[in-house]
Each structure stands twice: as structure tokens, then as C-alpha cells.
Amino acid sequence: MPEGRAVAGPLVDDAIEPTVVTSDVVFGGKVWDIRRESFELDGHRITREFTDHPGAVAVLALDDHDRVLLIKQYRHPVRLREWELPAGLLDIAGEPPLLAAQRELAEEVDKVAARWDLLADFMTSPGGSNEVLRVYLARGISDTVEVFDRTEEEAGIEVRWVPLDEVVDAVLARDVQNSILVIAALAAAAGRARDWSTLGDADAPMTRHPLERSAR
Incomplete structure (x- = not known):
């Protein structure tokens, strides 16, 4: 069996709210923006860029x-x-x-x-x-x-x-x-x-x- 964090229970996504250290718009677009965020997760500082979308x-x-x-x-x-x-x-x-x-x-x-x-x-x-x-x-x-x-x-x-x-x-x-x-x-x-x-x-x-x- 592959190792992982899976446990018995319902098949449902878990909502997580990590500590966001910085959050900046690095590109402002006509329809949506590109945002860069640094956050703390499981003891690590992680930086990611993503499309900030209105839905x-x-x-x-x-x-x-x-x-x-x-x-x-x-x-x-x-x-x-x-x-x-x-x-x-x-x-x-x-x-x-x-x-x-x-x-x-x-x-x-x-x-x-x-x-x-x-x-x-x-x-x-x-x-x-x-x-x-x-x-x-x-x-x-x-x-x-x-x-x-x-x-x-x-x-x-x-x-x-x-x-x-x-x-x-x-x-x-x-x-x-x-x-x-x-x-x-x-x-x-x-x-x-x-x-x-x-x-x-x-x-x-x-x-x-x-x-x-x-x-x-």
C-alpha cells in the first residue's frame, strides 16, 4: 500500500486556512489578476503564484x-x-x-x-x-x-x-x-x-x- 495521510471516513475535501504571510498582485489583468502568496503549511514557508479569479x-x-x-x-x-x-x-x-x-x-x-x-x-x-x-x-x-x-x-x-x-x-x-x-x-x-x-x-x-x- 502506498504511504499517505488517507484515513477512513467520508470522501470529502478538507477546507484549510493556512497562515498567509504575504499576498500581492504581481500582474493586474483586464479580466483577472495573477497573485503571489507566501504561506505557512505543515511547518514550511511556501510561495505560489495563481490566477485570482472572480468565479x-x-x-x-x-x-x-x-x-x-x-x-x-x-x-x-x-x-x-x-x-x-x-x-x-x-x-x-x-x-x-x-x-x-x-x-x-x-x-x-x-x-x-x-x-x-x-x-x-x-x-x-x-x-x-x-x-x-x-x-x-x-x-x-x-x-x-x-x-x-x-x-x-x-x-x-x-x-x-x-x-x-x-x-x-x-x-x-x-x-x-x-x-x-x-x-x-x-x-x-x-x-x-x-x-x-x-x-x-x-x-x-x-x-x-x-x-x-x-x-x-
Whole structure:
């Protein structure tokens, strides 16, 4: 057996609050910053740099025929027009995550939903970013009264309704690789198989996000 700290108990991440000695923004970006922190952990002084991220939300909109609303959008860092879910940053001070998700669904695809549930929370790259992302399951989909103007990358968005099973097949075939879409599609398929008993309260706090922790 490999050595480690594993002990019997539930499979759950442990929240740790080490002593942070220094914390400085070493690069201030347009969307997010790069932060350098030195902290004490297990008797050692450690320095790490990471993306200081405001967090984000995404929406898996599902219609009455088990079809998922997907968008295709250009993403410059990976040079792809990739299939993904409507999503956006939590970059409006004080805006609740659910309200942000509802806003993004309206602004990106001109849709509203009658029912909202929490589908998944995850950390996108915990070794190099403090980003926490929440995915909502939205149902009872209808059109907005207003059609939103879109600029920059969003101006060329392609929208398509795709059966959930087809999305899962594309994920497993590695034909789509957007992390949010991969996690959300698999979570939705697993949740559906359990009669949606895995869903959470849409208003639940994002307890793992740094801003939420600092507010407590």
C-alpha cells in the first residue's frame, strides 16, 4: 500500500486556512489578476503564484425533449470555436450566482427558465487558480421578450439544441473538450439516471469560493 495521510471516513475535501504571510498582485489583468502568496503549511514557508479569479457560473438548459442548449464560440487561448454552455463571470459586485446565471442565459441565448436547480460545483484548476464554477440545471425554457446585442467573440455565437445522450457521446468520444460542458453533461446524465435526486438548492452559497469564505 502506498504511504499517505488517507484515513477512513467520508470522501470529502478538507477546507484549510493556512497562515498567509504575504499576498500581492504581481500582474493586474483586464479580466483577472495573477497573485503571489507566501504561506505557512505543515511547518514550511511556501510561495505560489495563481490566477485570482472572480468565479463563474454556467447553465445547462434542458428542454422537454431532453435536449441541451449548446453554443459554439471562439476561444482565443486554444484557437477553437468550441461547443460549450452559456456561462459568465461573477464580476458584478454583490450579484448572487443564481441571478448571474439567469442574466447570462438571457444575454447569450435570449432564453429564460421557469425552474433552476444546482447541478455541479467544481474548481477548474486548483493548482493554479482559485476559480470556483457553479453549473445550474435550467428547465421550463422560453424566449426572452428582448433580443440582446452581442459583441466581440459573442457576436458569432452559434446555437444548437442537442439531445443530452448525444452530448455525452461526444464527451466520451473526446470530440468536445470544454471542461464545463464535459462535467455538466456527465453530471446531468448521472442525475437524470437518479431521477434528479442529486440536484441541490439553486440559492445555496458557493462555500468554496474565496469571496464566500472571506465573507463568513
